[in-house]
Amino acid sequence: MGSGSIGSADMILNIGPQHPATHGVLRLRIVVDGERLVSADPVIGYMHRGAEKLFEVRDYRQIIVLANRHDWLSAFSNELGVVLAAEELLGMEIPERATWTRTLLAELQRTLSHLVFLGSYPLELGAITPTFFAFHEREAIQAVLEELSGGRLHYMFNRVGGLKDDHPAGWLDRVTKAVADVRAGLADIEGLLMTNEILKARTVGVGVLSPELIKAYGVTGPIARASGVDVDLRRDAPYLAYGELFGEGGPGRVVTRTGGDAYARLSCLFEQTYNSLDIADACVARLSEMPRGPINQRLPKVLKVPEGETYAVVENSLGQNGYFLVSRGDKTPWRMKLRTASFNNIGVLVEMLPGNLVSDMVSIMGSMFFVVGDVDK
Amino acid sequence: MSERGFLPGVFKGLGITMKTMARPAVTHEYPDARPDLPPRSRGVIALVEENCTSCMLCARECPDWCIYIEGHKETIPATTPGGRERQRNVLDRFAIDYALCMYCGICVEVCPFDALYWSPQFEYAEFDIQDLLHEKERLGQWVQTVPVPPALDERAPDAAEVVSANKPPRVPRPAAAAGDATGAVSAAGEAPVRRERPAGGDRPARAERPAPEAAAGAPTDATTDAATPATRDAEPAAPPEPPEPAVPAEPPVAPEEETS
Numbered sequence: 103m104g105s106g107s108i109g110s111a112d113m114i115l116n117i118g119p120q121h122p123a124t125h126g127v128l129r130l131r132i133v134v135d136g137e138r139l140v141s142a143d144p145v146i147g148y149m150h151r152g153a154e155k156l157f158e159v160r161d162y163r164q165i166i167v168l169a170n171r172h173d174w175l176s177a178f179s180n181e182l183g184v185v186l187a188a189e190e191l192l193g194m195e196i197p198e199r200a201t202w203t204r205t206l207l208a209e210l211q212r213t214l215s216h217l218v219f220l221g222s223y224p225l226e227l228g229a230i231t232p233t234f235f236a237f238h239e240r241e242a243i244q245a246v247l248e249e250l251s252g253g254r255l256h257y258m259f260n261r262v263g264g265l266k267d268d269h270p271a272g273w274l275d276r277v278t279k280a281v282a283d284v285r286a287g288l289a290d291i292e293g294l295l296m297t298n299e300i301l302k303a304r305t306v307g308v309g310v311l312s313p314e315l316i317k318a319y320g321v322t323g324p325i326a327r328a329s330g331v332d333v334d335l336r337r338d339a340p341y342l343a344y345g346e347l348f349g350e351g352g353p354g355r356v357v358t359r360t361g362g363d364a365y366a367r368l369s370c371l372f373e374q375t376y377n378s379l380d381i382a383d384a385c386v387a388r389l390s391e392m393p394r395g396p397i398n399q400r401l402p403k404v405l406k407v408p409e410g411e412t413y414a415v416v417e418n419s420l421g422q423n424g425y426f427l428v429s430r431g432d433k434t435p436w437r438m439k440l441r442t443a444s445f446n447n448i449g450v451l452v453e454m455l456p457g458n459l460v461s462d463m464v465s466i467m468g469s470m471f472f473v474v475g476d477v478d479k
Numbered sequence: 480m481s482e483r484g485f486l487p488g489v490f491k492g493l494g495i496t497m498k499t500m501a502r503p504a505v506t507h508e509y510p511d512a513r514p515d516l517p518p519r520s521r522g523v524i525a526l527v528e529e530n531c532t533s534c535m536l537c538a539r540e541c542p543d544w545c546i547y548i549e550g551h552k553e554t555i556p557a558t559t560p561g562g563r564e565r566q567r568n569v570l571d572r573f574a575i576d577y578a579l580c581m582y583c584g585i586c587v588e589v590c591p592f593d594a595l596y597w598s599p600q601f602e603y604a605e606f607d608i609q610d611l612l613h614e615k616e617r618l619g620q621w622v623q624t625v626p627v628p629p630a631l632d633e634r635a636p637d638a639a640e641v642v643s644a645n646k647p648p649r650v651p652r653p654a655a656a657a658g659d660a661t662g663a664v665s666a667a668g669e670a671p672v673r674r675e676r677p678a679g680g681d682r683p684a685r686a687e688r689p690a691p692e693a694a695a696g697a698p699t700d701a702t703t704d705a706a707t708p709a710t711r712d713a714e715p716a717a718p719p720e721p722p723e724p725a726v727p728a729e730p731p732v733a734p735e736e737e738t739s
Contacts, residue, residue, distance in 0.1 A: 163588075164540070164542040164583075164585065167581055167585070168542065231492070231496070248516075248517055248519075250519070252517070252520050252584065252597065253521055256581075256582070258582075258584060267519070268631045269634075270517075270629035271629065271630040271632050273632060293491060293495060294491070294492050294495055297487070298488035298489070299486050299487070299489075389634075390634075393634070395636065
């Protein structure tokens, strides 16, 4: 297979941890034979912050602060996993307005996360314009999220029992407008990218991931669905209001592709973003016809979660994020284990990269849509 | 595709570029054009020093311990002859290290005396990281930039502040009202007495509370509440005791905080 193997030994190269193409501090140790990769080894841990250990000495409100930082593009979903786990152990009923607002925010945040990758992946392939388009659309959604929560990236808006604050007056109308704007803008980005011959030449048939590998490595999320693995927790194990949204006649759809290559992953991400916007619209419609009611619960000043263990798992933007909570009846968890999507999605690179050209490496890695903070925790 | 030497996608891209060129710029020229930040924006924490009792709740709840509080106790001599001396906490130092702060807002949330507020102001970058430690004077200056909180959605329940403001004012208890002139004085000093209730205060008074339906019915018609206390004063047989969530919640918490 080696194209340039005439009298040359294999070369070991370091890609990262400070390499622009690895967007973050992921390090890859690759062995190349000429232009072709013989093996690739992701070296992780440069961003390990010991989140799980820190959780053990923080109460449930303080955990939310830390938990929304491991995947900084999906802060809301991360918070959600923590509070859902705590609420399950407490056996707490959540007000209906809180459930639907959480669903709405989770979908808006999924859109935000997808837009980053829709902008940054073309950037890694050399197209700089889609980034500006994507970040322009992000701004519309970030504005409504900041108005509600006060944060642009780390919302810190979930609380055990509901949400921190109620909607400001007229906020739902502004969400509707933002969603409509983003939907219009998304069509522009899609038009720029998906029919572009250069992008197709660099992604179609590149980095094909088989369903067998996906199952072996526990790959989830849009990457798995782009290979035809039809799994989405929002439909398969519904939490929040997803049971209704993904049920009969609901706007929720599980977007799948069969190609399994980088192009299929990108196109899966596009359609999923459209679908998230549709779900957000349905949530707004539902919230605006809801009667007056609370959005959170009165909590005791010291919240103690009863003894027991539970596993809450949410469909994050990048895949399944699990939160295994063991409580011994204290105000801090005894153990809180994270199962993060990016960690598994990165693991499969070992199998995917060998045999490919060095120039395709960036194309494959970018299409795996990961956040290094989510890998290293 | 590219073998044909003809790239329709490139022309499509150029078309979108042309379309966008006609649009006005979406970027703000920041130092000249200020961003219009929503009132909930978490920019900087302002301290209303007068409200702070140096209770340390914020410093303890802070997930990365970036609040520094120092204080001392001062004894206030009795105001009346034979009266009791009182102790008061005096705040000497209140500082927030913005180099450590994670902007989570837990301190603002836990403050029981409304001494901390968020302000969307964000222009306090420094060349030296040590200058990010804001002492109470600097934190006090931010108070001017604290915005009015936004009006809530019509489907939202009343804010806690509105509910407590609409509660009928406290009226003297029957025991005090029936007593002589000194009874009025003890009724005025009701608050400190109540705080000492767990130590064996006026337990019998609690039994005289009206039935819960009378208490629950009081805050529902907020508009008439302001007028009612005067008429209720006239009938001392059933004094309306307002439902008080804060006081019953206190006794189970106090020992917890001491042990932790």
